[in-house]
Amino acid sequence: MDTQILVIEDDEAVRQTLKDVLELQGYQVTTAMNGGEGLQKLKEMASKPCLVLLDLMMPNVNGWQFLDGQRNDPQLNNIPVIICSAYTESAKAVNPAAVIEKPVQLQHLLWTVKTLSA
Amino acid sequence: MKPVRVLVVDDRIENITAMQAVLADCGYEVFEAESGKQALLLAEQHDFAVILLDVQMPIMDGFETARRLREMERSRCTPIVFVTAIHRTEAYEELGYIAGAVDFLFKPFNPTILQAKVAVFAELRRKTEAMRQHTELLHAAALKEQENAMLKESLARRDEFLSIASHELKTPITPLNLQVQSFLQMVRSGTLNNLPPERLERMLVTSQNQIDRLARLVDELIDISRLKSDRLELKRAPASLKALVQGVIEQFAPEFKKNGCEVTLQTDGEGFGVMDSFRIEQIIINLLLNAVKYGNGCPITVRLRDDGRQAQLSVEDGGIGIAEDDLQRIFQRFERAVSAKNYGGLGLGLFICSRIAELHGGRISVTSKLGEGSTFTLHLPLKEEALLHSQFI
Numbered sequence: 001m002d003t004q005i006l007v008i009e010d011d012e013a014v015r016q017t018l019k020d021v022l023e024l025q026g027y028q029v030t031t032a033m034n035g036g037e038g039l040q041k042l043k044e045m046a047s048k049p050c051l052v053l054l055d056l057m058m059p060n061v062n063g064w065q066f067l068d069g070q071r072n073d074p075q076l077n078n079i080p081v082i083i084c085s086a087y088t089e090s091a092k093a094v095n096p097a098a099v100i101e102k103p104v105q106l107q108h109l110l111w112t113v114k115t116l117s118a
Numbered sequence: 119m120k121p122v123r124v125l126v127v128d129d130r131i132e133n134i135t136a137m138q139a140v141l142a143d144c145g146y147e148v149f150e151a152e153s154g155k156q157a158l159l160l161a162e163q164h165d166f167a168v169i170l171l172d173v174q175m176p177i178m179d180g181f182e183t184a185r186r187l188r189e190m191e192r193s194r195c196t197p198i199v200f201v202t203a204i205h206r207t208e209a210y211e212e213l214g215y216i217a218g219a220v221d222f223l224f225k226p227f228n229p230t231i232l233q234a235k236v237a238v239f240a241e242l243r244r245k246t247e248a249m250r251q252h253t254e255l256l257h258a259a260a261l262k263e264q265e266n267a268m269l270k271e272s273l274a275r276r277d278e279f280l281s282i283a284s285h286e287l288k289t290p291i292t293p294l295n296l297q298v299q300s301f302l303q304m305v306r307s308g309t310l311n312n313l314p315p316e317r318l319e320r321m322l323v324t325s326q327n328q329i330d331r332l333a334r335l336v337d338e339l340i341d342i343s344r345l346k347s348d349r350l351e352l353k354r355a356p357a358s359l360k361a362l363v364q365g366v367i368e369q370f371a372p373e374f375k376k377n378g379c380e381v382t383l384q385t386d387g388e389g390f391g392v393m394d395s396f397r398i399e400q401i402i403i404n405l406l407l408n409a410v411k412y413g414n415g416c417p418i419t420v421r422l423r424d425d426g427r428q429a430q431l432s433v434e435d436g437g438i439g440i441a442e443d444d445l446q447r448i449f450q451r452f453e454r455a456v457s458a459k460n461y462g463g464l465g466l467g468l469f470i471c472s473r474i475a476e477l478h479g480g481r482i483s484v485t486s487k488l489g490e491g492s493t494f495t496l497h498l499p500l501k502e503e504a505l506l507h508s509q510f511i
């Protein structure tokens with residue numbers, strides 16, 4: 001499987017673990033530490049990822065600002081975004097493809113990722 | 119509504135009886151005094167709508183009684199009507215007005231005039247009383263509203279705190295959850311053996327780090343309640359600040375590396391003193407982790423200076439910095455200078471640390487420039503002051 005996922009998450013441990021568990025399932029994972037880095041990587045990637053896993057609360061460019069940038073870019077706005085946050089209400093409010101609530105359940109994560117990347 | 123009270127003062131009982139007879143039908147509560155002294159006593163105990171005061175009385179005459187009534191708090195503004203048999207002369211009346219009269223009534227009095235005059239003051243009294251009650255009600259309502267607003271605000275604050283606290287707890291639980299569940303899955307499917315040992319170790323170290331993070335959060339919450347009830351006690355023993363800093367830097371080296379922060383230590387002295395090592399370590403950890411968190415991945419410099427009496431331990435970062443206006447505020451409980459859309463945090467760390475520093479007879483100071491970085495410095499007395507504090511606390 002060469003399914004690419006972009007994980008944007010500021011917390012190093014959460015970011016690394018998401019990468020680990022997704023890689024164990026055979027996904028290719030690119031990571032970014034905040035919305036700014038995420039947007040830049042997304043623009044630069046030759047083949048776009050099939051999914052973005054996005055945290056909301058992040059330094060510099062946060063998740064909301066990332067979404068603004070992504071949704072205004074016709075090259076990027078069709079990539080589904082999963083919000084991964086402890087603030088479920090805020091996550092739902094941005095109208096994402098799916099919400100994964102922290103603390104994340106592995107089965108829920110894998111099921112959601114699989115469904116949206118199919 | 120309370121009945122309107124009228125005080126009749128006359129040294130001759132038959133005059134009092136006559137007035138009472140005239141006023142009885144009007145629904146007033148009529149009090150009687152047979153001397154100026156008795157009038158003063160009554161005026162001290164009750165609020166009267168009007169005082170009908172005989173001018174010619176032995177010992178204390180009406181004018182003198184009126185003067186004293188005006189000096190007393192309760193009767194300062196009570197209307198006084200002088201009752202006199204002497205025929206009106208202007209000079210005499212003027213004297214009465216100076217003594218505090220508002221009106222005169224001449225004996226032998228006409229019952230209708232007496233009733234009419236008292237009625238005016240009774241009405242005035244009722245209106246003032248109604249007004250006073252109204253104002254009191256308004257005041258109570260305003261007070262109640264203010265209380266409600268304060269209650270609402272503290273409830274909102276509590277809700278906000280709980281929401282932030284649960285976010286703070288959920289973040290470290292996320293890697294823990296994912297790792298434990300992947301291990302379980304691998305064990306159950308018999309694939310754990312495929313996991314390279316380095317990877318297994320890395321995952322377990324991450325788990326351990328998350329447990330430490332959770333423990334620090336819980337400790338922070340416990341410290342807050344200890345500080346609130348003055349139950350945070352120091353356990354002092356001789357220690358070296360330099361050794362403590364070195365230990366912390368070593369312990370968190372992987373953490374610094376993962377966040378791209380290089381930490382260098384410059385020491386000028388050992389910082390030997392009497393201190394609660396665990397608590398001082400807590401301050402160092404807090405300042406360093408803040409420097410990482412708000413440091414934008416820039417290098418961090420830790421400096422220790424020791425002049426024999428006092429040590430200064432500063433943590434300097436090149437991160438987001440703090441606006442001038444926020445420099446004081448951030449040391450208070452729950453106060454934060456960053457948006458909750460960018461950084462998580464309970465806003466308790468600096469509050470707890472500065473209280474611990476104060477318990478040691480020291481303090482924490484800060485210099486910063488927005489966008490350029492911050493330097494937090496722990497000032498810790500090592501000798502006399504430290505000993506003084508350890509004796510008395």
Ligand SMILES: Nc1ncnc2c1ncn2[C@@H]1O[C@H](COP(=O)(O)OP(=O)(O)O)[C@@H](O)[C@H]1O
Pocket residue numbers: 408409412413435437438439440448449453454455456462463464465466467468469491492
């Ligand atoms: N090194 C730093 N650089 C910039 N801002 C800082 C730094 N340390 C603390 N602050 C500011 O002080 C506030 C209070 O800090 P603290 O009490 O440790 O709570 P928390 O980090 O949980 O918010 C922070 O929210 C941040 O605004």
Ligand SMILES: [Mg+2]
Pocket residue numbers: 009010011055056057058462
């Ligand atoms: Mg975050």
